[in-house]
Amino acid sequence: MAENSTKPEKSGVITVTVKTPKEKHNVEVKEGATVRELKEEVQKKFNAPYEQLCIIFAGKIVKDEDSLEQHGIKDGLTVHLVIKTANRTAPDPLTTRLSSTTGSAAPDVSQTPFNLGGIGGLSGLSGLGMGSSNFMEMQQRMQREMLNNPDMLRQLMDNPFVQSMMSNPEIMRSLLMNNPQMRELMERNPEITHMLNNPELMRQTMELARNPAMMQELMRSQDRAMSNLESIPGGFNALQRMYRDIQEPMMSAAQETIGANPFASLVNSGSTGTGENTQQGRENRDPLPNPWGSPTPRSASDTSQTGSTEQNPTAGMFNSPGMQSLMRQMMQNPQMISNMLQAPYMQSMMQSLAANPELAQQIIGNNPLFANNPQMQANFTSMMPNLLQQMQNPEVQNMVTNPRALEALMQIQNGLSQLQQESPNLFTSMTGLGSASPLMTGMPTTPTTQSSTPAPTSGILSEGGPLGQGPQNNTAAFSSMMAQMMQMMVGGQQNQPPEQRYASQLEQLATMGFVDREANIRALTATFGDVNAAIDRLLQQR
């Protein structure tokens, strides 16, 4: 194939890749050669009579007497070759399937700028679970399975977890944006960014994905697109990684709590708690259960590592880089927190956390935020059950998702610490009072004259009390922790300059060709970071 690759670069010689649907050769010609000279070389390489050769470049059929320069055929570029048949009855040179060449062609970084578009990005979604080293084979197997078993697909799509996940373009987008590889991919291909930033399109895609009939129809015709997707070098890996880092841990968490989950038998690292997966490390010959399915031989080493070091698969999930960056993002993004908290799977996750304090401890131990601060860790651990209970309180959820409420809480917090400094006695008695009052249990229906925001707050703040530890110590420690937490949550929103706060959005805008950074910042500030709205604004200003 690559005849020239070993030869050193000679001056005055250019290498052109000549491609037919069947084969591909590199052909060397001298600089400034004519098409005729190129064809003479091609003739030798492809064993075809000169008269039957036809060179096509950039949509033009190039003529023999033209020079290569004239058409901009330069070193390293690819031209298409058509070998015409001398006789119509002879076997046609184009008999091989078009797609069959894709596999043999060397993967090229820029080979496929954006093939997802042809099928509305669906191939990307259905490719999430596809991790076989032999992608095409796996793909075909999956298609077969899917088509043979529409119930499976419907089950998958009807799963509340998948649905809630999919019905929220914001979450999907955040998840995708979170992955550095995916981001890189998006930077290289603004079209993908475009797709992801178009909530309408995302929703349509998800709508499609949820409709089994339509999905089937699409699956049938996406062979070629899939093979192209495969040739985006980063693309496949990014999808696979996203699946591994985010989807799978989420799934196992959901599985932990939803016993009747139709996935229960399908998702790996079952609830035995050993973290051992029976399917790991060997090829999956069983009917492929679902496109989000079990991990691949390729990823097996990673997964088994996690599995063996961690007692509990769910705790392992919080160790995964994906989950940690997810958490970091959550801290910076109240919108996402609210989405997450409202999602049913999140609630069940919390329930499982509440029911299993050890698990919570493990999570905390693994969280870099707490790892450096043993005191905070201990405090947090002792309060975890209550805190979780509080978190399930709808009012607390509302509060957490409301930046203004957070700010107010922050102020109260500051006030309290001040109060504590100024008159510790009063503070203690007040906290004691709080413990005695029904407020501390976080009852949302408490008929007080207080506004709803402080009510659950004081519930949280006085949580230290019933744990039977020194109320004052505990409360003080908790206060500082709360203060820190709040600072992180609120600070992430309000105190950063817009350049930092909207760094990723700015980058997106820049990739799309909006070069005026100042204008971009203004637009993003005005639209609270909504890229689409910012674009509209920018376009209108012009």
Next chain:
Amino acid sequence: MAHEQASLLLSRQLKELNKSSVDGFSAGLIDDDDLFKWETVIYGPPETLYEGGMFKAHLIFPKEYPHRPPKMRFVSDMWHPNIDQEGNVCISILHEPGDDKYGYEKAAERWLPVHTVETICISVISMLADPNDESPANVDAAKMWRENFEEFKKRVTKTVRKSVEEL
């Protein structure tokens, strides 16, 4: 602005396609100075009636690309239910965005800003392989395709031969 965005996207696509061409078609500019006028050669897809054909087509982008679709017209003679007598390609993804007022096509099937020269050409190739006779642009071809397939085959074979002779 919209204009700049279109130029940016199109010049990027041109660069990509030149660097590593995609199987099944070749695309470039008609005139090197005009990013909005493209010419392509679509190879008749294998194992179809159009196999072996080399069909020239022009792709004309509006200034509003990618928000509005380009128009595609075959310069070579074509005989296909979804290509009208003038060579204009009639596929749903090249139709203006939004819901079809006649209710035939959903918005998702129509133009989306994610489409590129490549995705369009690939769609056209798949259209050649699999005509849609529900909304024919060339009624005669559609009728022949349905009712007299042998005749349709003969007619297509003629265009295939002609397209190669014209090279």
